[in-house]
Every structure is written in structure tokens, then in C-alpha cells.
Amino acid sequence: MRNCVLVTGGLGFIGINYLLLMSKVYKDDLFVCLDKMTYAANDPQILKWCENVKVIIGDICDTKLVDELFSRYHFDYVVNFAAESHVDNSLISPLIFVKTNVEGTAVLLNAAVKYKVKKFHQVSTDEVYGEGTDDYLFKESDKLNPSSPYSSSKAAADLLVLSYNRSFKLNVSISRSSNNYGLYQNKEKFIPNMIYNLLNKKKIHIYGDGNYKRDYLDVIDNVRAIDLIMRDNSEIKIFNVSSHQEILNIDLARKILKIFNYGDSMIEYVTDRKGHDKCYGIDTTLFENRYHLPFHQMRLDEMVKSYINFYARGDYYGK
Numbered sequence: 001m002r003n004c005v006l007v008t009g010g011l012g013f014i015g016i017n018y019l020l021l022m023s024k025v026y027k028d029d030l031f032v033c034l035d036k037m038t039y040a041a042n043d044p045q046i047l048k049w050c051e052n053v054k055v056i057i058g059d060i061c062d063t064k065l066v067d068e069l070f071s072r073y074h075f076d077y078v079v080n081f082a083a084e085s086h087v088d089n090s091l092i093s094p095l096i097f098v099k100t101n102v103e104g105t106a107v108l109l110n111a112a113v114k115y116k117v118k119k120f121h122q123v124s125t126d127e128v129y130g131e132g133t134d135d136y137l138f139k140e141s142d143k144l145n146p147s148s149p150y151s152s153s154k155a156a157a158d159l160l161v162l163s164y165n166r167s168f169k170l171n172v173s174i175s176r177s178s179n180n181y182g183l184y185q186n187k188e189k190f191i192p193n194m195i196y197n198l199l200n201k202k203k204i205h206i207y208g209d210g211n212y213k214r215d216y217l218d219v220i221d222n223v224r225a226i227d228l229i230m231r232d233n234s235e236i237k238i239f240n241v242s243s244h245q246e247i248l249n250i251d252l253a254r255k256i257l258k259i260f261n262y263g264d265s266m267i268e269y270v271t272d273r274k275g276h277d278k279c280y281g282i283d284t285t286l287f288e289n290r291y292h293l294p295f296h297q298m299r300l301d302e303m304v305k306s307y308i309n310f311y312a313r314g315d316y317y318g319k
């Protein structure tokens, strides 16, 4: 085995895409997935053909377990995907977001310092910058101004990660990506939720008037970007990652409705989310200058097809 990588939250949407791809790219590496298996996790059976992936069901906040794992595996890299990730849930139960996203990150950072890992990579989000405007792209050096308990907990985790670099000389990196799309995302999230509802001939839900702009990134591009940043030795610690495919929620909904041959009558407008950010545009010059990763174009028809197969196979773990 060449490198041993701790992948926290590896059963979640982005984590499982990372494991499925990277376990093939780095056949000699061992990937240890630590996941609490919350409602958002996928079935670990999806990883059954990945011989170099070991799944451990457990909590990143469990100091004893985390210490045991670091002592047993001597991780070279840690990539922290584990998080409570749904903004709506954070408005109802913020404490669990602080617990997992902030305290859990601190537990991992302590162990990473104690066991001298090569690099700690934090998977972050464009939401830490807060609400954007149409004429400005946030840079990595911009002030963090999060709007929800979810994005605040992610911003707090980013600051913790940077403080461990400064105080303990831990080698760290952070990727702040825009919204990801692709397979294995829980159906609480916008795109899978619409596809699932339409497959079941139910209406789709749009917050407010639907005039919220989101910037979509193929999850495969994000996991490639994370891997490039994590294994690199750049002096730059933080990279924004996006493929600049911006679309209003209402326009995205209409494109998906069209694929199903439905019209606006299948839209139900629901009470808007508290503190709903209009948009988040990010400047990705730092990433593009260093990595030259070609990004996929969003193909909604293909995504709908793959989700239909995915649900038909019963691969989907979320209830």
C-alpha cells in the first residue's frame, strides 16, 4: 500500500463519489471510510467491489474511536467530508450542526496533529461567503459572512482548520465548491427531490418565487479537484471550485419538468426558507491557474436517466 487515506463522511453524496473514483485511480492506496451512517448516508454495499476501501461505522466526534483509527492506520491524508449538510435542518436543529461540523472537525484536527499526517483536507462550501450579488465573485481571501447555522458551522470549521496550520504547523487545504450535482445525493436536495417527485407523479416544490441562482458543479469534477488540491504541495491553502454553470431554481425546475413532459402545473410554490441567499458567485482564478481541470457540462437528460435507473435498482438508501 502506498498511502492510507481517512475519508470521513465517505457514505454521503460527495464522499461516496470520491471513494468510487479514487479507489480505482489509486489502486495501491488504502481508503478508510469513517461514517456515522446518518439518514443522509448511502448503503455501504455500494462500495462492496472496492477492495481497497474499508468502511467503519462511527462518529467523527468520538475521540477514542478517532484516536484508535489514527494509531492503527497511520493515515497519510485526511479528507473531511463528514457533515450535517442540509440548510433546512440547520434552521430546526442547529446544535447537531455545531457538534458534527465544528466539534467533529476539531477532533480530527487534534488527531491529525498528534499522528503527524501529511495533509488534512477540509471539504467546504461557497456558502461560507454568504449572499452574493450578480456583479461580484467572492475570492478566497474575502471575509466569511455565512447566513445559516449550516454555513456558519462550515465557516467555523474552515477557521479551525486554518488555525491548526498556524498554531501547530499542520499541513492543510480547503476547497470551497459550489452546488454539486450527480448520483447518490439524498432526495432531500433540490435536483434528486424533483426527479423523485416527478417519477412518483407528485408536484415539485419551489421556495419563494424560485428566483434563486445556484452555480452547479458535476460531483465528479469536485472529487477530482479535491484530490488534486489534497495531494499537491501548494503554498495556497484555500481554493474556490466551480464550473460556472449558473441557473435560477425556477429555470432548472422547468428544464427538468420538460424532460418529464410536464408543465408549470406540477410546480408548487412553498414558503421561502429563512435567510435564503439569492446567489453565491465565486472567483476560481487560483484553481484554474494551478490545475487546468476540464469541467463537465451539465447534461440534465442524462442525469434524469441515471437517477431513474438508480431508483429502479433500489440503490438508494435515503428514506
Ligand SMILES: NC(=O)c1ccc[n+]([C@@H]2O[C@H](COP(=O)([O-])OP(=O)(O)OC[C@H]3O[C@@H](n4cnc5c(N)ncnc54)[C@H](O)[C@@H]3O)[C@@H](O)[C@H]2O)c1
Pocket (backbone or CB within 6 Å): 008, 009, 010, 011, 012, 013, 014, 015, 034, 035, 036, 037, 038, 039, 040, 041, 042, 058, 059, 060, 061, 080, 081, 082, 083, 084, 085, 086, 100, 104, 123, 124, 125, 126, 154, 176, 177, 178, 179, 180, 181, 185, 186
Ligand atoms: N452537496 C453539495 O452540493 C456541497 C457543496 C459544497 C460543499 N459541500 C460539503 O461537502 C461535504 C459533503 O457533502 P455531501 O453533500 O456529501 O453531504 P451528505 O449529507 O450527503 O453526506 C454527509 C455524510 O456525513 C456523514 N456524517 C454526518 N455526521 C457524521 C459524523 N458525526 N461522523 C461521521 N460521519 C458523519 C453522513 O452519514 C453522510 O454519509 C459537506 O461537508 C458539505 O458541507 C457539499
